[in-house]
Amino acid sequence: MANIPVEALSGNRAQPYPGAPDNWKRFFSFSTDHKVIGIQYIVTSFVFFLVGGLFAMIIRGELITPEANLVDRTLYNAMFTMHGSVMLFLWSFPVLVGLANYLVPLMIGARDMAFPRLNAAAFWMVPVVGILMMSSFFVPGGPSQSGWWAYPPVSLQNPTGTLINGQVLWLLAVAISGVSSIMGAVNFVSTIFKLRAPGMTFFKMPVFVWTVLAAQIIQLFGLPALTAGAVMLLLDITTGTSFFRPESGGNPVLYQHFFWFYSHPAVYVLALPVFGVFSEILPVYARKPLFGYRVVAVSSLIITGLSAIVWVHHMYASGTPGWMRMLFMFTTMSISVPTGIKIFAWTATIFGGKLRLDTPMLFALAGVVNFVFAGITGIMLGSVPVDIHVNNTYFVVGHFHYVVYGTIVFGIYAAIYHWFPKMTGRMYYEGLGKVHFWLTWIGTTLNFLPMHPVGLMGMPRRVASYDPEFAFWNVLASLGGFLLGLSTLPFILNMVSSWIQGEQASHNPWRAIGLEWLIASPPPVENFEQLPIVVSEPYGYGKDEPLVSNLAELSESPE
Amino acid sequence: MKMRLIVTLVGATILLTLASLWMGQQAYSWFPPEASAESKLIDDLFSFLVALGTFIFLGVTGTLAYSVLFYRAGRYDYSDGPPIEGNVTLEIVWTAIPIALVIWIAGYSYQVYEQMDVRGPMEMVHLHMPETMPAAYAQPLETGGLPSAEIAVQAKQWAWIFHYPGPGGQDVTSTELHLPVDHRIKLALTSDDVLHGFYVPAFRLKQDIIPNKTIDFEFTPTRIGTYRLRDSQYSGTYFAAMQADVVVESPVDYQAWLADASSRVPSPAYNRASFEYNRSAEQSVVRGWATVPPAPPPVVNYAPKQAPDSPPA
Structure with a gap:
């Protein structure tokens, strides 16, 4: 790298290096800059979040009345299949990979990911997956209608008899998505092991980096099983x-083992980075160090280990012998210990702090509350006798939407707001952010809380029609669903208008401690002209100690 | 100061405990009626989990809410909070308590599962604890002079057919599941095509049905009434329509019903999937995608001609 002035507050937000495509077109190119790729992931996956949300609103529209009268049953079945598939393979996974892509090199003081071209190749497979999934709407027989689990024998039934059918396209898309994720995982693990800045030992890494490492190790051991299946x-x-x-x-049950051996740990692939986000954001807005940093960091790896030995709890009702049910009940419940450690640590972090309730903090706090609730219903589901009643009912649907929406989407929103000034060099509008938060939280509660009582009453998941006794709770859930659809509007408005004409952001608007906050917003290509030399643990709030020993060289740019 | 902290903590704990016990009692009202011996066990376990969960939820969220209310930075206060990085004692306590709770919950769940004993002896491998629990049999099978034979449950896309051994050894079929109250019921579950799930919410019991496999399933209905059987494992297009009535009746009524059913000439029963499929085949404008055609309405001895009509739970 040549000597490049790092201009934190220059009026020109373009990334200042000679010959760089310094405009929005770089986001449509095969860029190898981890920051461009990160934003490519985030924006692409958000488009699919809207698509998956549209499917969800069609589902909720059908379920607002007991009879199957809005759409044909085949269309309904395609909707819930594609809702689940799009939300997981095209929103949750890629958006978190995008956040990790953007943040991990900055947080460990690296200039880029270990394999920048592999990184770009992994990203460009995501649109291919999306096109394959969406094109299945136009083949005979329509998209896959076997649910996102694709359990055989239903997934093997091919009523049109054609070779190119929705299920085949779905499987190709999932396999390509798996390859993309494995490529990403290799890259993340290599980057975290090999590219840390001088002085950045494992116990000086921010917890977000720990959780990304823990999550990507799951991808490495788990995805081969799903891909094989x-x-x-x-x-x-x-x-x-x-x-x-x-x-x-x-043996159709064998597939279930292949599927869940990956797809349960996959929940932790999503949840772990979000735990990392909570661990980053809470100390900043509470002005206190993360309570029990080392234990919180290590508990991520304990979750990784345990996540590999709990998958049969999805199969308690699948003809599983009693001894296996009992064994997996014990392992499943034990996951509550490392997650409990995290929850208590977050609680202790903000206790006695000096809280500022900006939008990222609101999303993080509400995400923690939702996660406590989801964890409690998770323990209930882990108990075999209770699960024999609620397995495959709306109680399960409510539980995992509290995880994937109430916790993971909340964490993603918190992260996007928190790092938005870093990514764009602009501040978002706080008022719109708060409107977005309240709409989202009310919508989430209204949508997903009623699913618990209706599940206890015995309403199975995946039904297009149901008995009138379930109608009350379903009306509430549908209203909540439409509210959630509405809640994305202030978010989109905020992001687009702030990026275009928001107030200029300084290099560290939150007064946060972390390597990414020592450099300009947005960071220059290759991030650090001088590599930082790290001398302290993260989260040194209230301690008045330097994070790096060469601060002067890092920020010699005009402030 | 120290004293005040202790009083506050004790007071909060008492309040939380009361709230949790109250929620635990509420939990019973969230379920359908308790119509089997197993449902009582499961409801008790669930109530316990609700009470415990309420305590944890209110404890954590109460602390968070307290912080949000009372530890806000002033408008111009840009100072940091106290740099507390951890507390080893506290961290050990909040690791040890969850471990103890997990062992407690899992142990209790294990005991309940042993008592339920819902899987047939062929499938069940007992891992007996030192004190084994008596199974929740309401009465031994042979009482009341009832046939102790199994009822075979046949699931297919998208119909339930129940096979009873008739008085003369013939196969008596029905699309309604009739069961004698207070007797141990043994079902043999089979599927003709894909995975299905046998689920009666009022019994709190569920078991997937796997093609090419016969799964033994047993339980004890304890309450006379009509309940709903639903398919709980997604089985394709008309999955949601695959429902049937379960009629729990006195042994005398049950015997009378069986005798009556065995004397009837088989006729086609109401089948919602087939009804809807034929109706949609007549439509020319709006049709869904291609589907596996439903089996024709089952021809059975006891053949209700209308949709299941069990009362709402």
């Missing part, structure tokens, strides 16, 4: 093998 299912459909085909001796 998907390929076997693809062979069963297209070439007539019978891995899972019962009529010719296959």
